[in-house]
Amino acid sequence: MNLELDSRNTHLLNSLIRMYIEQGEPVGSRTLARHSQLELSPATIRNVMSDLEDLGLISAPHTSAGRIPTAMGYRVFVDSLLKVDSLGSPFKAVESSLSEDTDPSTLLARASTMLSEMTQFAGVVMLPGQTVSRLKQVEFVSLNDKRVLAILVTADGRVQNRVLLTEREYTPSELIEAANxxxxxxxxxxxxxxxxxxxxxxxxxxxKMHNMVQTATTMAAELLAEEENDGGDVVLSGQENLLNVPELCQIDKLQKLFNTLRAKQDLLDLLDRSMKVSGVSIFIGEESGYESLGDCSVITAPYESDGEVIGTLGVVGPTRMSYGQVISVVNVTSKLLSTALSTKSA
Structure with a gap:
């Protein structure tokens, strides 16, 4: 968005948004005059606020004489005014949680939890799907009664097990040959x-297929069919935090939002779009394309394994959020998770 704002209007918009994010109350001209660090009268500031309102950057709630940012105002703030916060000491907590010796599935769950705990909003991690997960190996283990344990390991470290029913008994050597x-x-x-x-x-x-080839092909096909049904999911943490957000406290808004989070498909679509963009993506209000997320901002970043993007993580919260802090949390978490997953797959 390319709006022509002079330095005075830019400074006042910045001040108004920061005050609203911090206090959660509409900002009036007198309050803005006291805190803007500009020697301007309330009347002059009222004129500036009127200009900002005409541009669609701020609006007046029905019950207040003050002004609050619109989604467009937040967008200008994020794109041109925002300075991303340094994560500081909380960085060590994220690093510790995502660097411990544990399996990839646990790492993904921990990342979602850390995103939620660090922001006090909802943390979300999209699991790698079949389009990006690469096969590391399969293994077939003979059980009994014509049953075989099939194990699939992906390059990002996920493990899928399934017991297959076979038409005959297989020797361990046959299963090893088929897996190889x-x-x-x-x-x-x-x-x-x-x-x-x-x-x-x-x-x-x-x-005409050779018995060994047929064995490997049939068993692997069954296992991959199971993996396909399990893939393309999200790990969601801390959605109950959104109950404490005043801007989302209306029952109908909460119901629509929680239905979206529960169904996951809209969220998956949004996260999938984010995979195609390097770095942090920010969807403010209606930018997500989903009505139920109209009062929310979604901050996302892709994560990798060995240099290849395999998923996306992020935070779902209100449009009134500390963008600098949340962006920093999402960015750092994606990088630390990528490092941990790359180490696991090495």
Missing amino acids: YFNDLHGGSTLAEVRKKLVLEMRSAGE
Whole structure:
């Protein structure tokens, strides 16, 4: 957005938004005159506020003579006025939580929790899906009664287990041979690519397929079908914090918001869009494209494993938030999670 604001208007908009974020009350001209550090009369400031209102940057609530920022005003604030806060000492808490020796699934859950605890809003982490998760290896373990434990490990460290029912008993050597064949052929491919290849192999080979190849292909196809059903989810933490936000306290607003968080699909779509952008993305109010998030801001950043973007994390909160702090928390968490996941997959 390219609005022509002179230095005086810019300073007063900045001051008004900071005061509103801190106090949560509409800001009047007299209050702004006292705190703006400009030697301007309340009448002059009223004229400036009128100009800012005409530009759609601030608005007047029905019950107050003061003004509050609009989504457009927050956008100008974030894009041109904001200085991102240094995370300081809380950085060590995030670093400690995400650097301990633990499995990737736990790391993702911890990241969501840390985002929530550090901001007192809702933390969200989108799990890697089949389009980005790459196969590291599969393993088949013989159980009994024609059952095989199939284990799938992705490059980002996630592990998927499933017990498969087979038409006959398999020896351990047969299962090892089948797994080795499959890993040599498909290791390093995304799970989505592997599934497509398996479908083509099964269609083209049919009954002529070698027993060992057929065993590996059939078992892996069943396992990947299970993985597909489990993928594309989010880890959500701290949504109850939003109950304490005055701007969201209306029952109908809360109901729509919590329905969106519970259903997850709109949130997943938003996070998926964020994966295509490097660095922090900020969706303010209606910018998300979803009515239920109209009074919210969503701050997101992608995270990686070994240099490849595999998911997105972020914070869902009210439009009245400390943007500098939240942006810093999201940015640092994404970087620390990326480092931890890359270490796990090494």
